[in-house]
Amino acid sequence: MRTHKAIVTAFLLILMIVILGLNYIWANAYLWLSFGLVLLAIVLFLFRFETRKVEPRELVLLAVMASIAAVGRIPFASLPSVQPTTFVIMMSGYVFGAESGFVIGAVAALASNMIMGQGPWTPWQMVAWGLVGLTAGLLRNTLFMKRRWGQIVFGVLWGYLFGWIMNLWGFIAMIQSGGSETWKAFILYMIGSATFDTFHAISNVFFLVVFGGIWIKILSRFKRKYGLLE
Structure with missing residues (x-):
């Protein structure tokens, strides 16, 4: 279970890094790149909360x-x-x-x-x-x-x-x-x-x-x- 959590968390973090990197490739895509980054941050936090015993x-x-x-x-x-x-x-x-x-x-x-x-x-x-x-x-x-x-x-x-x-x-x-x-x-x-x-x-x-x-x-x-x- 811990391995699964670590893999998903790492995957989401990598996606964030990729989105940040794309900002240098597509300089005119500020809005969509920022939108994706914010959305991923929300997903990452909600995933962390969901893994708790609630x-x-x-x-x-x-x-x-x-x-x-x-x-x-x-x-x-x-x-x-x-x-x-x-x-x-x-x-x-x-x-x-x-x-x-x-x-x-x-x-x-x-x-x-x-x-x-x-x-x-x-x-x-x-x-x-x-x-x-x-x-x-x-x-x-x-x-x-x-x-x-x-x-x-x-x-x-x-x-x-x-x-x-x-x-x-x-x-x-x-x-x-x-x-x-x-x-x-x-x-x-x-x-x-x-x-x-x-x-x-x-x-x-x-x-x-x-x-x-x-x-x-x-x-x-x-x-x-x-x-x-x-």
């Missing part, structure tokens, strides 16, 4: 949390970058761990886009929201994340980091269509989303301040009671 009831919990995060986007669709999705994913990663947080974030992006609209941005959203859950889980035992102010700072940072990650695919698409490849163009493109990123950061702070404490208590109690994702 009980059916734990999978149900992950699906429920991903559904809550996904559905949370819909009522706020008319408000630019304002939604509770990032908050739900952050709380999930904080309570249930890094790998669970990544899976919930990635699945939430994929599921919500079935209503909001799928496109080449979907894998990037899966990675961005997956990283929210992953980093929340990795930092959950630190003094920084145990304090409310630390969680708020974390939420603010991800309000901007999420936007910057999404800007990457947009900038790559712009280059693909003949746009400028200069650092000046890149910086201006990244700055262009500042207003929306600020809305995202503010909404994260709002949900953390109002609902953060009670969500952590409820999810932690549920986790202890049923012994899930220990």
Whole structure:
């Protein structure tokens, strides 16, 4: 079993390296090469998670949390970058761990886009929201994340980091269509989303301040009671 896991993991890593190498051969295929690389990164992580021993009831919990995060986007669709999705994913990663947080974030992006609209941005959203859950889980035992102010700072940072990650695919698409490849163009493109990123950061702070404490208590109690994702 371990040999099989190692072979599959090595194969996926080799594919990533090949895709990176193709970037030097097909210089004008930035968008599709980056799309393939991001997609492979998601597959690699999900494969790693799938090889863990996870009980059916734990999978149900992950699906429920991903559904809550996904559905949370819909009522706020008319408000630019304002939604509770990032908050739900952050709380999930904080309570249930890094790998669970990544899976919930990635699945939430994929599921919500079935209503909001799928496109080449979907894998990037899966990675961005997956990283929210992953980093929340990795930092959950630190003094920084145990304090409310630390969680708020974390939420603010991800309000901007999420936007910057999404800007990457947009900038790559712009280059693909003949746009400028200069650092000046890149910086201006990244700055262009500042207003929306600020809305995202503010909404994260709002949900953390109002609902953060009670969500952590409820999810932690549920986790202890049923012994899930220990």
